[in-house]
Amino acid sequence: MATPRLVPPITADSADLTSLRSEVREFLSHNRTGDAPTSVDSWLTGWDEDFTRRLAERGWLGMTVPVSYGGHGRGHLERFVVTEELLAAGAPVAAHWIADRQIVPSLLKYGTEDQKRHFLPRIAAGQCFFGIGMSEPDSGSDLASVRTSATRVDGGWSVTGTKVWTSGAHRADAFICLARTAPVDPADRHAGLSQFIVDLRADGVEIRPIRSMTGAHHFNEVHLDSVIIPDAMVFGTIGAGWTQVTSELAFERSGPERFLSTFQLLSECTDAMGTGELPADAEVGRYVARVTALHLMSSAVADALTRGEPADTAAAVVKVLGTTTEGDIADFADVSTGDDDPPDHLHALIDAAVAQRPGFTLRGGTNEILRGVIARGLGLR
CATH class of the missing domain: 2.40.110.10 (Butyryl-CoA Dehydrogenase, subunit A, domain 2)
Known part of the structure; x- marks a missing residue:
């Protein structure tokens, strides 16, 4: 019997997706919030309902919701591009994150017609938030x-x-x-x-x-x-309920938030090394490579979800490797500064990342449990 794939086939961004990335980056350059340019764990800690409504006005909430339910009828890969760019920029997306990430696909799959018509348009408009x-x-x-x-x-x-x-x-x-x-x-x-x-x-x-x-x-x-x-x-x-919950977890575990929670910290450390504010460390390249690989793996899962293919095992792989990388980046930045005095904004990012670090591998299912999920998915137990 053939061994199941750990991750679905990986495809490159199309021209349309590349254009969408540029559009989101342009939006973000004009829609920063607060004095600090970045944050860690923005999908959990960055609650900003005004920012959420601005995203909704651009059509970037409820992207996979059919137009008949107040959404935009776009694919999971397009949604992936938007959410990845938002997270990479440390945008404050916590208000709508859970509703848009997993309540939407769950409602589409299991909700009654009345539930869909009540909740989906409100989520797409940035007016309804879920836990x-x-x-x-x-x-x-x-x-x-x-x-x-x-x-x-x-x-x-x-x-x-x-x-x-x-x-x-x-x-x-x-x-x-x-x-x-x-x-x-x-x-x-x-x-x-x-x-x-x-x-x-x-x-x-x-x-x-x-x-x-x-x-x-x-x-x-x-x-x-x-x-x-x-x-x-x-x-x-x-x-x-069990069948419903486990299908929901594929959306919860495989997204870019599972490897980009500390991306802004990595980016700021790299910049500080380039300007001489921190001593250069070649290890930064290893973390860039890990994030790049996780980007490809996570986007492959999004592509599989677009095709309606099961992705539970692949999602668990992304979650385990991604959250481990997030924590390693926090440790790397903390150690890299050593006795140096980093810029205030970088110091704040490091403090936030170290404080949030214990939760990275716990939320969405502990990595220890998920290794068992992966083993079962591969037929190893």
Whole structure:
């Protein structure tokens, strides 16, 4: 039996994609926000709803949404080009990131007609923001162990439980919650799971901030206490939550945010070495090469998604290699400055990257878990 591909075939950018890159770069040159020219982890920490709406006005949100649902009917590769350029520039894209990245394709695949017509035009217009309701306290990356429960009530479901590491929940409008709708079956732990669209301002929802040691607030714990979810907000099919979640994760794990969170730091270090503000270090070339390879791998996954091909294993590969590279870049920059006094903006980037570094390989599924996913995808276990 042939060994499955780790990554789909890689294709070069077309002339149209190259033109689109130039268009995005021109837009960014005129739409910088704040005094600092760059940031790290901008897709998680850079919440700027005004910037999001400016992107929407250019047609760069909801790009893969059909025109009939308020989108632009473009392909995953075009969306990849736009998002890659935004991340490479450290643009503040956190407000719409989750909605545009994975809620859109999930709605298109599993949403009801009413759900599509309600949410998709708002996401494409930069007017509706989502979080992710998967992870739970003490569950780690084992989504099958979720304890949030949904019980049938008249006209809907009553959901009780706690979700954690919910990025942007204190600002988002809703999240898609994974809950157990049937008792655990020891023979099939993935059975009996379902998904629900939860209004984060509904009665019974309590959002508790999780602050980092730096005082920053991006994550939250979301407690659901008998939150009533109407039948119209059941997402997909009751009992099919596991299949739905795993298909969603291909979009979450394979994008350019999995290797570009510290790209701005690498770029600034390279520039500082070129001007003599930092001592030159040939190792920078190795990191440029790693990022280049990850660009090719991630764009190949986007191309596969455009063709409707499964890409779960390839997405896991991109996530493992990408987030490892992000952390290595943070360490490289931190060590490279040594006892030198880098420019203030570079110093700020290094501090931010070191503070964010522990989360790189955890979010989206820990790299240890994903190595098991890759092994299974290759038929090795």
